[in-house]
Amino acid sequence: MSNIVQIISDNLLDIVRQDFNNHNSLFLFIKNGLISKLAQKIVINPEKPIIIGVCGESASGKTTLAQRALNACLSDETRDLYTLITLDDYYYDTSEQLKQAGSYEALFETGFSFDAPDAFNLDLVREHINRLSYGQKIYSPAYDFVTCASVPNIKPKSPARVILIEGLFGLNEKLKDILDVAIYVHTPYNVIKDRWYKRAASRGKTGHAADMQFDNVNKQAEKYIRPAQNNADIVVSGLISSEYIEFMAEQVIGSIKKSVNYIRQTEKCTKSPSQEQYVAQLQ
Numbered sequence: 001m002s003n004i005v006q007i008i009s010d011n012l013l014d015i016v017r018q019d020f021n022n023h024n025s026l027f028l029f030i031k032n033g034l035i036s037k038l039a040q041k042i043v044i045n046p047e048k049p050i051i052i053g054v055c056g057e058s059a060s061g062k063t064t065l066a067q068r069a070l071n072a073c074l075s076d077e078t079r080d081l082y083t084l085i086t087l088d089d090y091y092y093d094t095s096e097q098l099k100q101a102g103s104y105e106a107l108f109e110t111g112f113s114f115d116a117p118d119a120f121n122l123d124l125v126r127e128h129i130n131r132l133s134y135g136q137k138i139y140s141p142a143y144d145f146v147t148c149a150s151v152p153n154i155k156p157k158s159p160a161r162v163i164l165i166e167g168l169f170g171l172n173e174k175l176k177d178i179l180d181v182a183i184y185v186h187t188p189y190n191v192i193k194d195r196w197y198k199r200a201a202s203r204g205k206t207g208h209a210a211d212m213q214f215d216n217v218n219k220q221a222e223k224y225i226r227p228a229q230n231n232a233d234i235v236v237s238g239l240i241s242s243e244y245i246e247f248m249a250e251q252v253i254g255s256i257k258k259s260v261n262y263i264r265q266t267e268k269c270t271k272s273p274s275q276e277q278y279v280a281q282l283q
Contacts, residue, residue, distance in 0.1 A: 008039035008259045026248050027061045028186060029235040041110040041180060042259050049133050050256075051163045051178055052169035055228050056185030057221045058115060059195035061238030065266035066166040066258045068242050073162075081257065083132060087167020091143045093150035094138060104209040108216060115168060115220035122174040125165065127176055128157070131267040145203040159275045162253070171228040187238030 004095075012035045019025045041050065056062040065085055073082035094112065113119060128138045131133040139153040165175065171182045196217065200210045229235060 001177065003035065005039045005043050008042060008255075009036050011259075012252065014132045015255060017249070018194060019248060020259050024237070024240060024244075026236050026245060027234065028237055029232075031233045034181070034233050039259075042256065046259075048077070049159065049161055050132065050180050051182045052165070052183060053175060053179040054164060054166040054183045054185065055168065055170040055172075055225065055232070056193055056238060057187065057225050058168060058217050059192045059199060060185045060187040061195075062166055062170070062185040063235065064242055065183075065238075065245055066164055068246040069164065069249040069253070069277050072246050072253055080160050081156070081253065082156050082162045082164065083155065085125065085128065085132075085140065085163065085165045087120060087125065087165065087169060088145075089140045089143055089155065090125050090148060090167075091119055091148075092121055093148070094119075094148040095144075095147050098148045104205055105212060108143060109211045113214070113216050113220055115217050116222070117169050117172055117224060118247065120167075120169060120171055122169060126174055126178065129163060131164065132157065132159050132163050133178075162256075171191075171232065176231070181234065182228075182232045183234045183236060184232035185238045186229060186235050191239065241271070 016027055016030060016035070019027050031033050038050070041048070054062050054066055063086070066086070070082060070084055091269070094107075097112065098104070098107050101110060124141075128140060136159065137257055138157050140155040141150050141152045142154045145148050165179075169175070171179070171184065176182060193214070195212055197210060200206070200213065205213060207209070
């Protein structure tokens with residue numbers, strides 16, 4: 001068993017080393033022992049999903065990271081490989097508050113913030129993750145950033161080998177104990193600011209309303225988001241191209257899938273293959 005774990009660890013480490021050798025690498029930090037821990041989980045219980053949380057400031061690039069990883073999975077023939085839970089879908093409905101306030105500026109003046117943990121239904125997120133990990137299909141809500149309305153039970157999500165939670169509070173206290181891997185996306189402030197204003201305009205927020213919200217975003221990030229980097233298992237760069245993110249996701253996911261599939265095959269065999277055969281399959 002220990003030899004099998006070592007083989008899987010070495011394969012994943014090779015992918016990381018190749019990335020570190022690039023001038024602009026995706027991985028900025030990986031906690032010691034994390035890869036070995038993942039390899040052990042894959043070998044001991046290949047049917048149990050790997051739960052990954054991705055956190056970062058607003059406009060840091062965490063959604064791009066998650067979507068490109070999803071693209072890498074969609075190119076695979078295995079349908080049960082990957083499920084994405086987007087925390088933006090779990091905002092509480094504040095459409096009535098917006099109507100009563102009359103404008104975004106007035107809503108923000110009441111103290112409302114899109115970037116505080118109490119704006120999200122994190123208890124429902126945890127419930128959905130637990131249900132997915134036990135093999136149950138769930139339906140996540142959907143949120144409209146223009147009207148601030150939430151529609152419950154609308155997006156189907158199926159159980160998968162990898163469950164990824166992406167959002168501002170992907171590493172929140174209410175979620176971190178169910179995560180196998182905690183990833184933080186680090187992006188310089190000036191890049192975040194530029195991206196944020198472009199996205200705000202696409203969501204109907206411009207002028208003074210946008211300025212008010214960005215000021216709040218920065219304050220909330222300082223209080224709630226940036227400290228999460230200190231507890232992350234992995235820190236990745238938010239400056240890497242989408243194409244390279246997808247390439248790296250294909251490498252990592254391909255290595256994990258190959259390992260899981262081979263372990264599944266050996267469990268079906270009445271006669272286990274030799275260690276030499278296993279090495280040949282995984283390397």
